[in-house]
Amino acid sequence: MLSHQLGRSVRPIVCAVGAMLLPSIVAAQRLDVPAADRARGAEQVVVGHVTAVTPVWRNNDFGDRLIISVVHVVVDETLKGSSPPAIDVEVEGGTIGSLTLRVSDLDTFSRGDRAIFYLQHNRRGGLVPHRRGLGLQKLDAASRVHGSSLTLNQVRQEIRAAASRQP
Numbered sequence: 647m648l649s650h651q652l653g654r655s656v657r658p659i660v661c662a663v664g665a666m667l668l669p670s671i672v673a674a675q676r677l678d679v680p681a682a683d684r685a686r687g688a689e690q691v692v693v694g695h696v697t698a699v700t701p702v703w704r705n706n707d708f709g710d711r712l713i714i715s716v717v718h719v720v721v722d723e724t725l726k727g728s729s730p731p732a733i734d735v736e737v738e739g740g741t742i743g744s745l746t747l748r749v750s751d752l753d754t755f756s757r758g759d760r761a762i763f764y765l766q767h768n769r770r771g772g773l774v775p776h777r778r779g780l781g782l783q784k785l786d787a788a789s790r791v792h793g794s795s796l797t798l799n800q801v802r803q804e805i806r807a808a809a810s811r812q813p
Contacts (some may be wrong), residue, residue: 679780681762681801682808688764688776690727691805693785693798694719696759697732701740707769713747715740717755718761725805735763735781736772751779760785764803 658703687689698718707713717735748754752775755761764781765773775781783791789798 650695659771662729675759681783681796681804684783685726685808687766688726688781689766690719690729690773691718691725691728691762691764693723693725693762694721694733694760696755696757696761698757699740699755701742703742704736706738711743712754713737713740713742714738715755722760725762726803727808728810733763733765733773735765736768736774753779753784755781755784760789762791762798 693799694803696717697720698717700718701713702716703711704714706714715737717737719735720731720732721729737752737755739747739752739754741793762783762785764776764783766776767772783801786792787796790796791798791801
């Protein structure tokens with residue numbers, strides 16, 4: 647009887663600890679994916695800075711009506727494919743009025759953020775992150791990927807090396 651009661655009181659604690667650790671585990675797993683793997687299958691890879699974020703209601707490829715943040719990016723450099731000088735990237739999540747949608751595997755963006763965007767077109771023709779959260783890597787002021795020691799120069803080298811190995 648005592649073990650049954652103890653089990654019930656421990657479960658909420660275990661669940662709470664798991665919920666606190668899960669974002670760290672997911673983030674660590676996302677950092678382990680090499681740039682070449684992120685770029686494989688992406689139609690384009692660009693480095694750019696965010697000049698505006700506009701949340702809108704849109705249907706995703708599965709027909710779900712979601713808040714999508716249209717992230718306006720001025721392209722500083724194209725690492726794969728071709729890109730115009732500015733693009734709009736549709737990232738699930740955002741705030742409209744008092745309603746906020748946060749998507750656990752996708753970064754949120756603000757004006758001034760700088761990032762590497764691995765992109766593909768969705769069914770409507772909009773640009774979205776390739777492989778969802780793996781398609782976005784925010785950069786800090788020193789051009790390092792947030793949460794790692796990986797530099798933008800290293801990402802460039804990985805993507806170029808992978809492109810040179812392809813037939």
